[in-house]
Amino acid sequence: MRKVVIPRAGGYDRLTLQTQPDPTPAPEEVVVTSEAIGVNYADCVIRMGLYASAKEYVGWPITPGFEFAGTVSAVGSAVTDLAVGTRVFGVTRFGGYSTHVAVPRHQVFPLPARFDMAQAAGFPTxxxxxxxxxxxxxxxxxxxxxxxxxxxxxxxxxxxxxxxxxxxxxxxxxxxxxxxxxxxxxxxxxxxxxxxxxxxxxxxxxxxxxxxxxxxxxxxxxxxxxxxxxxxxxxxxxxxxxxxxxxxxxxxxxxxxxxxxxxxxxxxxxxxxxxxxxxxxxxxxYLFESRGVLEEAMGRLLAWVDEGRITPPPVTRFPLERVAEAHRALESGSTVGKLVLVP
Structure with a gap:
């Protein structure tokens, strides 16, 4: 897989693209091959070394990213309700800037029929x-x-x-x-x-x-x-x-x-x-472990999506290798809606 790695705090030059082995799912995890990755201002704060939970949970080096959309490519032995090939989107506490993401099953949701991959990747956070x-x-x-x-x-x-x-x-x-x-x-x-x-x-x-x-x-x-x-x-x-x-x-x-x-x-x-x-x-x-909060919130949000009461934010796409440009644009304050990385 390819992933963005930040070795230590700094500017845009810290966003390095590396090749690493694909992840193997733990029993209650799924692996998703990402087709789109949401970019959030928090990712920029992580890169600068100022995001407290990033220091608490990961430290350096770190791969930023809280959200993604793609296709399930592997499931853990305890996952029985999600098949390989299913189109999904989800959330992850860091690690999202990657072509492959392994996350707990409860953090992945079916792709809404009204969304494309980029819209779904920019939705959950x-x-x-x-x-x-x-x-x-x-x-x-x-x-x-x-x-x-x-x-x-x-x-x-x-x-x-x-x-x-x-x-x-x-x-x-x-x-x-x-x-x-x-x-x-x-x-x-x-x-x-x-x-x-x-x-x-x-x-x-x-x-x-x-x-x-x-x-x-x-x-x-x-x-x-x-x-x-x-x-x-x-x-x-x-x-x-x-x-x-x-x-x-x-x-x-x-x-x-x-x-x-x-x-x-x-x-x-x-x-x-x-x-x-x-x-x-x-x-x-800090809330991703609060499974009840996550499931209730996403359940209501997706129901409103299905009813047409929620529309996805406007999306601007950047290739994964242009992640520094995405961060620069987001920090400028000139953007509208969401920025999404496309591997």
Whole structure:
């Protein structure tokens, strides 16, 4: 098999393509020959050496990647309900940037009839993230108003669609004018283009009484104001810190990172109680062992796919050997939807 290996933290030059023996499945595993591999911003953070669970579970060297789609090429001795040749997609805690992936059976799902391989490979990480943020943590009521940052990206677009399913009013924030129509098509009732208008002035106009839920992966650049614009009661859900990391060059600016860390707001429990507000956060990579959560979430998501209530995000494809270009594009903040590697 061919796989991307990162020997140690660094820039795009650390993404090396290696040839290694194909994996052999353990009794409860399946091996999938990948036809498409999802790329996520977390993969860039892993490459920079800043992703905590990557250090905890793997260390160096590491192969990034959380999602894939392809054909089952081998099954373990305990797997009796999945045949070789079945078209599937799934999730893996690291190791996804490879032509062959061995994963536990419960992390693989039948390919939806409405998706091609690239669409399926770009589906699970962003939609599971959005699902957990919205339905496991925020629990918005029908009619709630949501503010979704990075609304034309993978998770942001998924949040807009799931917010519509939940009966919520969604306000999406985008960073460039070419992303406005994408966010609107995914369900945003109001789209704030912060490249052309004041973000928080527009946010107050769209929801004068504040937001029932704010979903924020930006980090220090917006967290404080996201909290300030909550309704009472309101919930701020945090799932990333993108603004603390570089937009170009592929390497963290350690001085900026330290300064941003010091500027990141700390939420005092007494103040939270008095404000009737909640701050919630999570990291999807720690949840793959929670089989019940994974199966319930994917079951509901795939049912909505079959009903036509969820559409896959727009996909931009890169050959596997151009993985560095994919990382560079994703870090630039100019992309829409998902990026997918094609072996």
């Amino acid at each position: 962003v939609f599971l993230t959005a699902y957990y943020a919205l339905f496991e943590l925020a629990h918005p009521r029908p009619g709630s108003t949501l503010l979704v940052h990075s609304a034309a990206g993978g998770v942001g677009g998924a949040l807009l669609q799931l917010g519509r399913i939940a009966g919520c009013r969604t306000v999406g924030v985008v960073g460039s004018s070419h992303k406005v129509e994408t966010a609107r098509a995914l369900g945003a009732e109001v789209v704030i283009d912060k490249s052309r208008e004041d973000l928080w002035g527009a946010a107050e106009k769209a929801a004068p009484k504040g937001y029932d839920v704010v979903l924020d992966a930006n980090g220090v650049s917006t967290l404080r104001d996201s909290y300030r614009h909550l309704a009472r009661p309101g919930k701020l859900v945090i799932y990333g810190f993108h603004s603390m990391l570089p937009r170009e060059g592929g390497r963290p600016n350690w001085v900026k990172l330290a300064a941003d860390f010091l500027r990141t707001p700390r939420f005092d429990p007494l103040s939270l109680t008095n404000a009737n507000a909640s701050v919630l956060a999570f990291n999807l990579s």
